[in-house]
Amino acid sequence: MNIYQKEILLDQKPRVFHLITEEIKSAIPELKLIRTGILNVFICHTSASLTVNENADPDVRKDFETHFNSMVPENSADYLHTSEGPDDMTSHIKSSILGCSLNIPVTDGKLNKGIWQGIYLCEHRNSGGRRKLVLTLSETEKN
Amino acid sequence: MNIYQKEILLDQKPRVFHLITEEIKSAIPELKLIRTGILNVFICHTSASLTVNENADPDVRKDFETHFNSMVPENSADYLHTSEGPDDMTSHIKSSILGCSLNIPVTDGKLNKGIWQGIYLCEHRNSGGRRKLVLTLSETEKN
């Protein structure tokens, strides 16, 4: 039984949805050594989030931005927590809808995901700064 | 410490929300041997998803379909990624709102969930084909 845990700091990214599968895989090369396990990816922030979605067509990520801006509108007069601007409270809501933690199975040294699945960093703030992730890779032996 | 990992392919299902708790439990009979652990269920697709919800009244699953069709409308002119039809981009968005990965505790050979909780396959495409799941069951011994 082995475990690898690593904190990484992503470069600052503009507000939209970003494909970060390769950044994660290169940060944790021990993945190649794992026969059976789970990779947990956790984002340590409340105004950015993580999801898994389509990794081929960049329009999908643009459409995510369009949809979430419409579903969680910044021009709502109903929010109280807006001291940091109109993208403050909406970012918190978007992050909870999408979530802060992913669990992806690992098999024979690879993420056992669909070929069209990629890991997205969802940056909801106009200027969110660098984002910290905690990667926890649990290897468990078959008996 | 034991781990059991299995890939299963569900039969093609029509677009709606489906209760698949029994399909999952019967695919991984090793569950009965586990004293304490976690079951991870992961769906390898970006236009279908997984959630846990009410397992008794079939109307709940109909109401999920109604709600998600309203919250993520197919008649929106705003989406760019629509080459496979109006249920293409909306399925990607629904799948990220609901999620692709479930983690359910296991205690004394059973899923330790509420009596009203069941596992849903959320099929968002009109014709989504067969869906692949990866089941990872981690047993961990109490000390």
Add this chain to the structure above:
Amino acid sequence: MNIYQKEILLDQKPRVFHLITEEIKSAIPELKLIRTGILNVFICHTSASLTVNENADPDVRKDFETHFNSMVPENSADYLHTSEGPDDMTSHIKSSILGCSLNIPVTDGKLNKGIWQGIYLCEHRNSGGRRKLVLTLSETEKN
């Protein structure tokens, strides 16, 4: 390798979003002994949910209530499953959007989360009763 699993019953809480980080940490003091691992928090209900979000300003939790009431409206005539009142079906939908299961990394005896992140119990029912959580803390040794 150690695992600690515990069921806890929260006191009944009114319908809104509640910060329960301290309740969870005090229920599982073994957390302090863990060098590297994952804490899974699972809620055994279909009309309340769990999320991670901002832990400082109580207005954030009020704004969550406002937003979710608007995004999943109780006055919709479209729902079939309403036998327990207008907050019945909407609570099921809200709980699946937010989720029933959290996975948070543990490092050196502490939850390895951002300083602004707290664990929310999202009580969607007007009178939801006591809520049961299953806490599963998996410790895994570095090799």
